[in-house]
Amino acid sequence: MDSAIKCSYIYKDGGLLKIVERPLPPLRKFYRRRIKRMLRDLENTELQECFAEAITGDARRMEKIEDESFDLIVTSPPYLNKIEYTKVYRVEYELFMPNVRFGQIRSYLGIDIKKMEKGDKYGNLPPVARAYFIDMEKAISEMYRVLKPGGQLVLVVAGGVFPTGVVESDYITARIIGEYEFEVDRIVVVNRRVATRDRVIKIGEARESIIIATKKG
Incomplete structure (x- = not known):
């Protein structure tokens, strides 16, 4: 999702989404680069068992x-x-959780x-x-x-x-x-x-x- 948004006209501006027309990088190349970076981080990180x-x-x-x-x-x-953090994830809500209502944070x-x-x-x-x-x-x-x-x-x-x-x-x-x-x-x-x-x-x-x-x- 992050790669797809970076390769679209969607621009996350603080707590809001904006449409900004701009030159877009190819999704496949951008996605492959992001995956390689994630794999490199996993390989270089010493993971230990812990309680959460x-x-x-x-x-x-x-x-x-x-x-x-x-x-x-x-x-x-x-x-x-x-405080309106939920608005910036509206695309993810619409795609993966269409039945979930989102609004203001209950307490802050x-x-x-x-x-x-x-x-x-x-x-x-x-x-x-x-x-x-x-x-x-x-x-x-x-x-x-x-x-x-x-x-x-x-x-x-x-x-x-x-x-x-x-x-x-x-x-x-x-x-x-x-x-x-x-x-x-x-x-x-x-x-x-x-x-x-x-x-x-x-x-x-x-x-x-x-x-x-x-x-x-």
């Missing part, structure tokens, strides 16, 4: 997980002010702006951003609790685009992480895009970043 368990829960309240249980947490919370960071604490430290941000980072604090607090001392946290975040400007989520999240006795090792910017208002007025640059931190102790 999926648990349904809330990242802000992980009651089912004991203290200091994990050596590593890798996660990518829904990005600030952009910042979903309830009515329950914001008064006098919170994010008062200069839009209400959605304030609620988002208040919830992010709760999630990071839980991550700290379930990580072993010396364990690593890898968090993928992206800037939130609002009519008033861009909220630099990576810097704010890194500051929150530092407040919870983590050592922020580095912030790796993996993507940048121009943020606009009314489609033509540039208001800044939105970054997609990976924050890498270590739990002290």
Whole structure:
């Protein structure tokens, strides 16, 4: 599916699909190259037996997980002010799961702006951003609790685009992480895009970043 989409006019732009006419590579050649790359990755990866368990829960309240249980947490919370992830997979839904209804995510960071604490430290941000980072604090607090001392946290975040400007989520999240006795090792910017208002007025640059931190102790 990924190869077919790359060889079509479909363009994944964040959480939306767009039609962009452009020169297209031949599918067979592109697909063969992708398969060879996957096989090469499998050959070069040392696989080991492990135990895996999926648990349904809330990242802000992980009651089912004991203290200091994990050596590593890798996660990518829904990005600030952009939660419609299902739309970008509409082609896959139509082809393979035509009877499945898809809509808004049931719960995500910042979903309830009515329950914001008064006098919170994010008062200069839009209400959605304030609620988002208040919830992010709760999630990071839980991550700290379930990580072993010396364990690593890898968090993928992206800037939130609002009519008033861009909220630099990576810097704010890194500051929150530092407040919870983590050592922020580095912030790796993996993507940048121009943020606009009314489609033509540039208001800044939105970054997609990976924050890498270590739990002290």
